[in-house]
Amino acid sequence: MQPEFLRDPTKTQDRKNPSYQKKILDYVRALFPGLSHSEVAAQILKVPALRRKLETLLKRGLVARGSTISVEKFIRDGQPEASVVASALVHRPRLKPEVIVQELDKLEEDKPNKFLSGTDWIHNNLVGCILAIYESYSDPCPIYAGFDTFCSLSKGNLRHFLELCHRSVVRLVDSPLGEADAFSVSVTDQANASREAAVSFLGEIRSFGMLGPKLHSFVLALGSLLAISQRRPAQSEPERGHFAVTRGGALPDKLIEMIREAVKWSVLFEEEETKIKDPCEQPSNFEFHYQPLVLSSLAICR
DSSP, X not given: OOXXXXXXXXXXXXXXXXXXXXXXXXXXXXXXXXXXXXXXXXXXXXXXXXXXXHHHHHHHHHHHTTOOOOGGGGOOTTOHHHHHHHHHHTXXXXXXXXXXXXXXHHHHTTOOOTTTSTTOHHHHHHHHHHHHHHTTOSSOOGGGOSHHHHHHHHTTOHHHHHHHHHHHHHHHHTSOTTSSOTTOOOHHHHHHHHHXXXXXXXXXXXXXXXTHHHHHHHXXXXXXXXXXXXXXXXXXXXXXXXXXXXXXXXXXXXXXXHHHXXXXXXXXXEEEOSOOSOTTXXXXXXXXXXXXXXXXXXXXXX
């Protein structure tokens, strides 16, 4: 695309053409390719260190449940997503290991099963299980790569999106001649760029207004609670990207001020809660969602 085309105000309507927009999106997705969750799960089975981590999680769960079923029964190379999710399911006390094996058999036989229908184990648990397996791995988790992922991490913040793209392209430019595709940044380089941008943004919080240093400490404290929650081997509630005040009376003024400051600087997003478990006791009908880049930085820094 010639720069003159982008600078010409008479070409505005041309840039709104769906075919032009598709062309641009196809190009940028080729520049910043990503992996599907299914592909990431398959990679876990192929990389020896990650596969060993999966086997360890499965073994711990089976030992804790007093089960003598072999770990190999839960790892199906043809069903990587289900195999990864099984690492959490074996830790759930209300779910017998024998039942998990039966459901894996049904999945392989293309019969109705709980991995894909009904409770939909894969959809509800895959991301949390992937993050748990990658937690102590030296390489960054590849789910943080890809153009669409960059859009999600930025959540409408153009500066954050440009920072993710910039750090990725810089890695491409710095690659030794002949080792990089001139028009594609590797998933690993993108994930590393996401890690750098997330850590940088976390440090940036200190400069957010008069309460910046306190806000930074507040976010780290929330991150510690998040880490404790996400390290539960059962991954029964893996999507800990938000919180709400569910018990007690009115919030202290200082806490309200801190939350308002976090919302003002887009560290947190306030949304009306749709699932209130006890409206008589819950002092607020709002929940607070972490800015995705903040959430990823908390995951990276713990």
